Structures are given as structure tokens and as C-alpha cells.
Amino acid sequence: MGSTASAHITKLMPKDCSSANENRCYICIDLKSFYASVEAVDRGLDPMTVNLAVADPDRGKTTICLAITPAMKQLGIRNRCRVYEIPDNVQYVKAKPRMRHYMEVSAHIYGIYLRYVCKEDIHVYSIDECFIDITSYLGLYHQTAIEFSNMLRQAVFDDTGICATVGIGTNLFLAKVALDITAKHTKEHIGYVDQKTFVAKVGKHRPITDIWNVGPGIAERLSHYGVFDLCGVAAMDEDVLYREFGSNARYLIDHAHGIEPCTIAQIQAYKPKAQSLCSGQILPSDYTYDEALVVLKEMADALILDLVDRHAVAGSVSISIGYARQPGADSAGYNGSGASAYQGEHGTRPRTHRGNVTRKLPERTHSRSRLLPAFETLFAQTTSHDRPIRRLSIGFGSILPEEFAEDNLFTDVQAENDEQHLQQAILAVRGKFGKNALLHGRSLTEKATARERNCQIGGHRA
Numbered sequence: 001m002g003s004t005a006s007a008h009i010t011k012l013m014p015k016d017c018s019s020a021n022e023n024r025c026y027i028c029i030d031l032k033s034f035y036a037s038v039e040a041v042d043r044g045l046d047p048m049t050v051n052l053a054v055a056d057p058d059r060g061k062t063t064i065c066l067a068i069t070p071a072m073k074q075l076g077i078r079n080r081c082r083v084y085e086i087p088d089n090v091q092y093v094k095a096k097p098r099m100r101h102y103m104e105v106s107a108h109i110y111g112i113y114l115r116y117v118c119k120e121d122i123h124v125y126s127i128d129e130c131f132i133d134i135t136s137y138l139g140l141y142h143q144t145a146i147e148f149s150n151m152l153r154q155a156v157f158d159d160t161g162i163c164a165t166v167g168i169g170t171n172l173f174l175a176k177v178a179l180d181i182t183a184k185h186t187k188e189h190i191g192y193v194d195q196k197t198f199v200a201k202v203g204k205h206r207p208i209t210d211i212w213n214v215g216p217g218i219a220e221r222l223s224h225y226g227v228f229d230l231c232g233v234a235a236m237d238e239d240v241l242y243r244e245f246g247s248n249a250r251y252l253i254d255h256a257h258g259i260e261p262c263t264i265a266q267i268q269a270y271k272p273k274a275q276s277l278c279s280g281q282i283l284p285s286d287y288t289y290d291e292a293l294v295v296l297k298e299m300a301d302a303l304i305l306d307l308v309d310r311h312a313v314a315g316s317v318s319i320s321i322g323y324a325r326q327p328g329a330d331s332a333g334y335n336g337s338g339a340s341a342y343q344g345e346h347g348t349r350p351r352t353h354r355g356n357v358t359r360k361l362p363e364r365t366h367s368r369s370r371l372l373p374a375f376e377t378l379f380a381q382t383t384s385h386d387r388p389i390r391r392l393s394i395g396f397g398s399i400l401p402e403e404f405a406e407d408n409l410f411t412d413v414q415a416e417n418d419e420q421h422l423q424q425a426i427l428a429v430r431g432k433f434g435k436n437a438l439l440h441g442r443s444l445t446e447k448a449t450a451r452e453r454n455c456q457i458g459g460h461r462a
């Protein structure tokens with residue numbers, strides 16, 4: 001199938017590829033093993049040669065390493081492995097996560113980029129990755145894309161001691177795959193992919209989950225068609241893809257041909273019509289249905305306050321439950337309903353849940369007395385009573401400004417106004433004295449997690 005697939009791609013490319021895109025040049029910069037590099041440099045150690053893992057020692061051996069240094073990866077240890085997976089004979093430095101510090105270093109590095117390019121040309125993608133449209137700077141600095149990328153890499157290294165990896169491409173997608181698929185495996189730490197080299201460098205790459213935006217769910221569905229790489233996707237009948245993935249098939253088809261029409265200017269100009277808000281956590285141990293319900297209510301309370309703080313109302317609620325692995329799990333140690341674990345560049349993401357369940361609310365609201373029961377009902381309707389629970393996510397959808405709040409015939413307007421005043425008072429107290437200054441009684445029960453999470457950033461030690 002391989003060779004016919006690539007013939008198909010070459011045939012399609014000139015038709016779909018916009019010539020304007022071919023003249024642009026984007027880079028995607030990644031800070032190598034970012035958290036681990038920060039910790040190594042702060043200890044006066046070389047991040048490229050020292051063995052160091054960032055993991056919270058207080059969470060025991062099953063906790064995930066947030067980052068390990070390249071030297072440890074070279075020993076065959078998986079990034080984001082669990083502490084117990086590091087072989088006993090490997091000596092390494094254990095570093096406690098410091099999320100606030102990493103955010104500060106990340107902001108500092110953004111400042112370094114601003115010495116060379118203006119903020120309109122940067123799209124910050126994550127704490128350690130950003131895209132830059134360098135098209136207009138190459139003439140200005142009289143440099144090639146590779147020279148320009150090396151200039152930024154050097155500036156980051158001189159200032160912070162951290163190694164940056166760069167993907168260069170003629171559109172945002174190609175820059176990202178140049179980073180993920182090619183740059184990370186070269187000693188120059190730079191990868192370049194354009195339309196002409198795309199098929200050769202990326203088309204046959206497996207696992208397909210290494211490709212940006214191809215998650216394990218998509219990979220599994222493609223595998224039913226015997227498709228395991230982008231060349232395979234390009235060879236598929238588009239109608240079949242649309243039937244399988246709906247309107248999202250467009251992105252997959254474009255990417256299978258190395259096409260991405262979106263620009264940084266468009267991303268920066270984008271104002272979402274409706275937003276969503278979500279919160280999730282991995283529980284510290286297996287939780288029963290009732291224990292998980294306590295945490296769910298804590299999470300719901302926090303998310304409702306967030307909604308009130310944003311002066312917004314929600315039109316739907318959603319819940320996703322992840323269950324603990326059970327005896328008889330597959331080799332990856334997980335046991336979902338017919339689920340499999342994919343080992344990809346972006347981590348192993350087993351599917352051990354029933355997916356996200358969403359319910360539309362009768363009225364758009366930010367009222368706690370209406371939203372909390374909506375979460376409880378959805379939890380009761382969708383959660384198994386018999387299986388231990390390890391992961392909880394909740395969310396609000398169809399979020400709009402609070403002017404769009406809706407009442408029904410039975411709304412007690414006075415009571416809801418009082419409730420809003422109370423919520424605002426809680427926000428004011430917490431803003432002044434910290435999130436743990438005011439807690440619900442349930443947050444003092446043994447299995448509750450809010451008190452500890454209030455001291456964390458992104459679920460990790462601040």
C-alpha cells in the first residue's frame with residue numbers, strides 16, 4: 001500500500017497546496033526536557049549529561065515523572081514514566097516540581113524571543129513550546145531560517161543554559177512535525193520540513209500518534225481501515241474519512257497532505273464564539289463512588305466560582321470518569337472496555353473511561369444552586385458504583401457573558417441574587433487571603449483534595 005499511497009499524495013499536492021503558504025516560514029521552538037533542564041541548571045549541572053528526574057517524592061513510587069533529562073532518555077527510560085519504572089541501578093538526581101518557577105523561566109525565555117521578533121508573530125503553545133512566524137525577519141536579519149533558528153537557540157542557551165529544539169516548516173503544521181518527528185532526533189536540534197520533503201520525512205512515520213493532533217482515539221479508528229501513518233490517510237477515500245470523523249476529517253486530510261492554511265495572524269485574531277471551562281485531576285488513590293462524589297462537588301464548586309469570577313454563564317455541563325486498572329489488565333497495565341494504550345511522542349494515553357458525557361442545561365446560568373445538582377445528577381447517571389475511580393474531569397460548555405443568563409418561571413430571583421453576592425464575597429476573601437481561607441466543610445474530610453490542590457499549579461507542586 002505504501003508506494004501507491006505516496007503516488008496519491010504527489011498527485012494531490014499541487015491542487016491543494018496554496019502557493020502563498022509555500023513562501024512563508026514558521027518555526028516551532030521547544031525547550032528540551034524543560035522542567036528537568038531548569039532543575040539541572042539551577043544545581044549547576046549540565047542538563048544534557050546529568051541523570052535527573054522531576055517527580056514529587058511525597059506522592060510515592062507510582063507518581064509520574066513530569067520530566068527526565070535527555071541522558072536518562074538515552075538509557076531507554078520513557079519520558080513521563082512512573083518513578084518505579086526507573087531501573088534500580090540508575091543513579092539520578094530527584095527534583096521536586098516547582099511549577100511557579102518553571103512559569104517564570106518560561107516567561108523569561110519569551111522575553112528573549114521578544115528581543116528578536118514582535119509579539120504579534122509569536123503564538124505561545126505551551127509552557128515550553130511556541131510558534132513564530134519568521135517570514136519577515138529573514139530579510140531583516142539577512143539570515144536563512146536555520147541561521148535565524150540557531151540565533152534564537154544560542155540566545156536562550158546563553159541566558160538560561162537550556163537547550164532549545166527547533167522545527168522549521170512552510171506552515172504551522174509542518175513546523176510542528178519538523179520539531180516532533182525530525183528535529184528531536186538530530187544532533188543539530190533543528191528539523192526542516194516543507195511540502196516537497198513532507199512525504200519522505202513524515203508520511204511513513206509511525207506511530208501515527210506522534211503526529212500533532214492525532215490522538216489514540218483517532219489512531220484506533222484509523223487502524224480499523226488498516227491505516228497506521230499519514231500516507232495511509234492520504235490514500236483513503238475522503239468520503240470514508242468524513243463518515244468516520246465528521247467535519248474534523250478536513251484537518252486530518254489536510255495534514256495527511258502536509259497542508260495547514262491557518263496562520264499565526266489568524267490565531268491571534270481568533271475570538272471564540274463560545275468558550276468552555278474545565279478542570280480535571282488524577283486522584284491520589286482508588287476512590288469509591290461516594291468518595292469521588294465528594295471530590296466532584298469540590299471541583300464543581302471551584303469551577304462555578306471560576307465562572308462567576310469571569311462574569312460568565314454556562315449552557316452545558318460535562319463529566320468524564322476514569323476508572324482504576326483492575327486485575328487482568330493488558331500489558332500496558334490498563335484495562336479499558338476494549339481499550340488499547342498507544343505509546344507516542346506525546347505520552348501513553350490509555351483509554352480507561354467511557355468518554356465525556358455532556359448535558360445541555362435548561363437555562364444558561366452561573367447559579368450554584370442550579371449547577372451543582374446538574375453535576376451530581378450527571379455523575380449519578382453515568383458513574384459505575386462498583387469500579388474504583390482514579391480520574392475525574394468536569395467542564396462547562398457554551399459559555400457566554402453573564403448578560404446571557406436565562407431564568408425560568410420558577411427562578412427565585414432574590415435568592416439567586418443573594419447567592420451571587422455570597423459567591424462574590426467568597427471570591428473577594430480568597431483573593432485577599434488565599435484559596436484555603438474559606439472552604440466547604442466537605443473539604444476537611446479525609447479523601448477530599450481541594451485543600452491540597454489549592455496550593456498547586458496545574459495539579460503539581462507550586
Ligand SMILES: [Mg+2]
Binds near residue numbers: 030031033034128
Ligand atoms: Mg519540551
